[in-house]
Amino acid sequence: MSKIGTPYRRAKLDESDGSYDAIVIGSGIGGLAAAALLAKHDNKRVLVLERHYTAGGYTHVFRHGDYEWDVGVHYVGDLHEGTDLRIMFDELTDGALQWEFMGDVHDRIVIGDQIFELPAGKEALRAKLKSYFENEAAVIDRYIELCENVVRASRGYFAEKAVPSFVSRIGGGLMRRRFVNYASRTTREVLEELTDNQTLIAVLSGQFFTYGLTPGESSFGVHAVVAQHYFEGAYYPVGGASRIAATILPVIESRGGLVVTRAEVDTIVCENGRAVGVKLADGKEFRAPVIVSAAGVPATFGKLLPAELVLQHGLDRHGAKMRxxxxxxxxxxxxxxxxxxxxxxxxxxxxxxxxxxxxxxxxxxxxxxxxxxxxxxxxxxxxxxxxxxxxxxxxxxxxxxxxxxxxxxxxxxxxxxxxxxxxxxxxxxxxxxxxxxxxxxxxxxxxxxxxxxxxxxxxxxxxxGYQNGEIYGMAATPDRLCERGLRAQTPVPGLYLAGQDVGLLGVAGALFGGVIAASAIVGRDIGRKVRKQYMRKRA
Ligand SMILES: Cc1cc2nc3c(=O)[nH]c(=O)nc-3n(C[C@H](O)[C@H](O)[C@H](O)COP(=O)(O)OP(=O)(O)OC[C@H]3O[C@@H](n4cnc5c(N)ncnc54)[C@H](O)[C@@H]3O)c2cc1C
Known part of the structure; x- marks a missing residue:
């Protein structure tokens, strides 16, 4: 197993013997999570193909001389003992990844000349916000409760993304409804129903750069999930962001899988309407009964999947309302x-x-x-x-x-x-x-x-490889959150989606995008299974 500070092994493609149970396109946290869970929970030998020279997607780091910088991991919330995210990270890494708590104050929101601190711990946050906005105590209570309600409602919404298409057609609307009620409105619309204090609205949405859209454009669904994600504070991976991939790779490879860098997929190979393999930019072909694209929905449907299948299944519609x-x-x-x-x-x-x-x-x-x-x-x-x-x-x-x-x-x-x-x-x-x-x-x-x-x-x-330099996949607008097609199972048999466009942006959202894909493929709720195992061990 790699040690802190040791770059993880970068396998070469000719190490591959060509027979895999599944191929994952893209080694971001979404692709790696899907691959590791398929390996651990379905004994699958998984080939992960990554176009970059290093694995990890936005969790990769780069070095210059004596320096190293992370690219897309500055802090992750919800990692205290017993959370779904912590349990899942421990599962994906066999407990090898450690997290460092960032301390009492993870964010400072500076608005003009005023500085507002966001402390760790829901009650500390509540008290701090009330100290800044003494006349808005009831609004702050309602806001915190609302974010928690939305997160509870999101469970059905995300679960629906893993169920087979026929189940989704019958019961999907019901599973999604509570969350969509909030997600279909902008953050500003919802917050302005709570208060007309514009400074308070700015502070409550002061982390919006972590999901990339101003309150006037973002879905309140994404706002609530991200805000609640940091209620109990934030963490940073010990050893830097590259430890995320470095600790998941051995889990995939110890079960016969392989993670290969500098391996750009050019096309998803389809026969009789079914995804059966991938063709790389250098012409090599690999086949497997299951293909998971964790390379983002626009790239998957816009570049990798043959155009006739995209049109046949109306998959071009996904891009129409989204940006x-x-x-x-x-x-x-x-x-x-x-x-x-x-x-x-x-x-x-x-x-x-x-x-x-x-x-x-x-x-x-x-x-x-x-x-x-x-x-x-x-x-x-x-x-x-x-x-x-x-x-x-x-x-x-x-x-x-x-x-x-x-x-x-x-x-x-x-x-x-x-x-x-x-x-x-x-x-x-x-x-x-x-x-x-x-x-x-x-x-x-x-x-x-x-x-x-x-x-x-x-x-x-x-x-x-993001065509518009985008950092969070598809923009987290109400349209994106309400789009029904962003599910793991695609209409193309054998092809599944993972990562942030299926789950949600952010390390946690993309990771659960991988859990959703693996659950859809094995036909079981792997998240629930992993939590049960954890509870049994603790009992
Ligand atoms: C600047 C920045 C700051 C961020 N800060 C935070 C933060 O502090 N906290 C947080 O939680 N989140 C943060 N995020 C968001 C988070 O990093 C992402 O949402 C998440 O990592 C996305 O994971 P993913 O697996 O869905 O996609 P990615 O990590 O983008 O992985 C997709 C992978 O697919 C590969 N790929 C694409 N096309 C092909 C192809 N044809 N063949 C083979 N491989 C291909 C890509 O090279 C890439 O490695 C930040 C992101 C950025 C960019």
């Missing part, structure tokens, strides 16, 4: 002192110019050189207790903001690191604005930066 989630820029900062020496805390910052998130976004859409509508600061080297052991005397910071894909699109086909001067100067302008925000909140790092590098939406396209 990609936001794209972003991220400044990866490296410093030649430790997080402790620099006084970096673990708390994330969400920095907003004002409480009118929609107006700020609209202004930025018109003038991308103007004020950033939100900037996010994350301090991984302070969150990971093993960082000093792995990278002595170093610290890292991620600074992120949304950025329109269209602004960078002209460089989409240019080679990485060869995109020319205009691209570099656009990057420079973004880097300067992100550094301004960083120095406002962490002024002590001003003269200490040893290295920094900006990723853009075309970097996301290049490394993650």
């Amino acid at each position: 990609p989630s936001i794209a972003h820029v991220c400044l990866y900062v490296g410093l030649k002192e430790t997080a402790e020496e620099l006084g970096l805390g673990r708390t994330n910052y969400f920095v907003y110019p004002s409480a009118d998130y929609e107006a700020d976004h609209a202004a930025y859409a018109k003038d991308p050189d103007g004020t950033l509508p939100v900037t996010y600061l994350s301090f991984a080297s302070a969150k990971d207790p093993s960082f000093q052991q792995r990278f002595p005397g170093r610290a890292t910071i991620d600074v992120m903001a949304p950025a329109p894909f269209e602004l960078f699109e002209e460089w989409a086909d240019e080679r990485w690191q060869h995109r020319g001067e205009r691209y570099e100067s656009l990057k420079q302008r973004y880097a300067e604005r992100l550094l301004d925000v960083l120095f406002r909140f962490v002024p002590q790092v001003r003269d200490k930066i040893d290295y920094c590098e900006l990723s853009t939406p075309v970097s996301t396209l290049h490394f993650a």
